[in-house]
Amino acid sequence: MHTTDMAIEALEGLRANPDAAAVDHFWILLERFRAGLVHQALTIVDKQQDAEDIAQETLCKAFLDIGRLRDTAKLGVWLREINRCTALAWRRGSRRAKEERLSTEKLQAIEAPEDRRAPHAPSIPGPDDAAVLRAVDALPEPYRDVVILRYWEKMSTDQIAAKLGIPSGTVRSRLTRADGMLAQKLASLLKS
């Protein structure tokens, strides 16, 4: 089972007590899954800030509806499903909002929105970036997790090993295999 014990514990915390003490476990759920969910959302929406909002909403919804999950081993898959649907709904909503905004812009002056984009987040991803994001997102879960922890959370091999509860050697081999898979998926972007 790939999903770590920590996340399972967190899930159990949520399931057991949606009130006070379970909040403790909510933080573990955040730590474990936030990067993966933000990454996944970024394959659907453009801005990192939006992706973060989607991931937060996903985690909160999962927290509150945890009773609907039957198999804890599928926690990661379940969260990604919720995240994908949330992101799609978000995108539809933002399209509608954009259309409405365009129609009203002519009639009234709109105050420039505050730049809520994370300061370190790059601008809207270009075509290559989008391809890389999608390629990473399409990796099998064990490989995707190590890549995301490596790049999003800036973790060393040992830190990833501790986080996922697996040996460092396994992390290295998963990274190596992930590189191989990504090289195939991104073949069109690689220079010969």
Next chain:
Amino acid sequence: MSDSTTFINCEEAIASIRSVLDGEASPDLSASLDSHIAVCAGCLEEFERRRQVLALLGNTLGQRRISDGFDLNANKRLTEMRQTPDRPRAVTSQDSRRMKAIEHETDPDALAAELAAETGQEEPVEVGASGGLFAKLGAAPWWAVSCALHILIIVLAGLVTMSIDLPKNDDAVIMMTELAARPQVEQEQQKEKPESALEALQSKHDTPATDPTSKEASDIVVPPDLLAKAELGDHFETINPDRPDTQSAFGNPDARMFHSVEGNDEPEGGGGMGGMGMEDLIGVGGVASKGTGGGWGGGDGTGVGVGTGAGRGSFGQRNGGGRRLMVKRHGGSKMTENAVDKALQWLAYHQEADGHWDSRKYDGGKATYWREVKCDTAVTALSLLAFLGAGHTEKVGQYKDNVKRAVAWLKSMQDAKGCVFDRTDSSELGLGYSCAMATMALSEAAGMGNIPETRAAATRAVTYCVESHAEGAGSETGAWRYQPKMAADISVTGWFVMALKSAKVAGIHVPASAFEGAIKFIDQMEQKNAAPDSGYGPASRFEYQKGAGTNHRRCAIGNLCRQFMGWKKEDLQSSVELFIKDGGVPKWQDDGDKQHKNTLDMYYWYYGTLCVFQQGGDIWKQWNEGLKAALVPNQRKGGDEDGSWDPMGTYSECWGRVGSTAIGALCLEVYYRYMQLQPDKH
């Protein structure tokens, strides 16, 4: 290429590319890869491809990271969603497709196009006529579908019945029956009945079973040769609270062998007088003279006193005269002492051969939730602390063998860095708690037994706690959580503070930065002015982590940490009163809710008991009455569970009967386990 370059094959070369490009490979490995790709065109090409992949990943993901405020914003969002009655529900793609199918039933092409666009698929998702039919079926009420299916089945069955011709021949089957003779039942009845189980169990002897309370003299005669060989048993049980077990820690007559002269019960820890073999008992002191002090960090020894003389130093009041004095002074009784003895007896009988206690064997391991967990390190450390708290060490006491085995097991679980943890335990949440509890137990064992190997193990454990597990390093050392270097929380930090305090008292070096980090963390968790001034200044509450909320349990931990780290009790009085107001005094009441809402919360009782005891005064009297009323009458009596406490309430499904019993004993040892840092006037 250096001479030391090792030749590697293609597989090894490709496996090493990532670590070489990440700069994590050794110079030798880098040189080996260089030499390989210099002669292998395939690997050179693969190296180049992977270099480009890493560059792409670095360009796309390398600049990204999660915003600093992500967790806090998520927490805020959660709070808002909780307060919203019509909050959004978690929707998966299955739910969403069902909804879409209903919305688009008149226009399947539109649905197919939208789904294809959303999922990023090249080919459109097929949602043809069948999709529409299923959508309609899915939208129909269940009873209508059920009726339709039943009608369909009945019609089909009717058709099948009508279409099958029954055989029309007139062949008859003649059955002949022959009556047999009646079996000879009477003969069986006349057979002799076997002896009933009840009769078999009844004694054939005329004399009744020996009744220890009978006033009549027994007529059982023991042959003189057998009597001459008889020896005293290794323990003597009693259920009479007025006659506590004379072989137990309380009033242990064996203790006198270490004291040839009567000791004294002086208030500041007293001191054993004279005697022999004190080096075995005293951790740092070790002289046969009257002690000059006691309490945390005070006195001139960290040993344990036995016999009628009170012990010297910080752990000195855990046995002998000092213990009796403390029980009397702080509101304990013979009943509480007997309960401790019975609990230790149950723990001793249920220790595994290798020295550990099994968290799952006795109603535990179910976790606080619904997945099985294993926390043998934690329950072993808690059980060991219960024995140490009652004055049993590796060298003295009725249970010294149990203590010895438990210490040996904990030592065997220590890794090279010093972390004491059974790697087969559930680690993600348990590592921090277990390691802290084990460090505390080893430190107290080292302080009381003064065995060099135990002291060395405790020292390594302390080093691990401070250098490897705590957040930050050096002068920036912070507090603790489940995993090494993880952002701290107050619950785990409480255990580490207690562990390091025990270590310090045991004479083990603890860097000041560790306590400074803990102080800083506790300060950050404080919610000031949480309640109006009750005459002792404004009260504070303590959060689990910043923004993660507070409750009475966390407040008890925060206040206890502050007490242990030097705060005056006057400054904490209002905060302690506040958490008692929030969480109440101990009360054995099963609310039927096995989770965190249960008022039966032994984890809170443990921290609260230590904390309120340190405060003393009227609040301690109230708390102590509640504690005694909760624990003493509800200790199991009879059977295999005699002396234990049922695992009930918060977290008990995890630690089971062993954990509940250890914590119950530790609560009732409060009168003498630690001295009051700022004693009440007596």
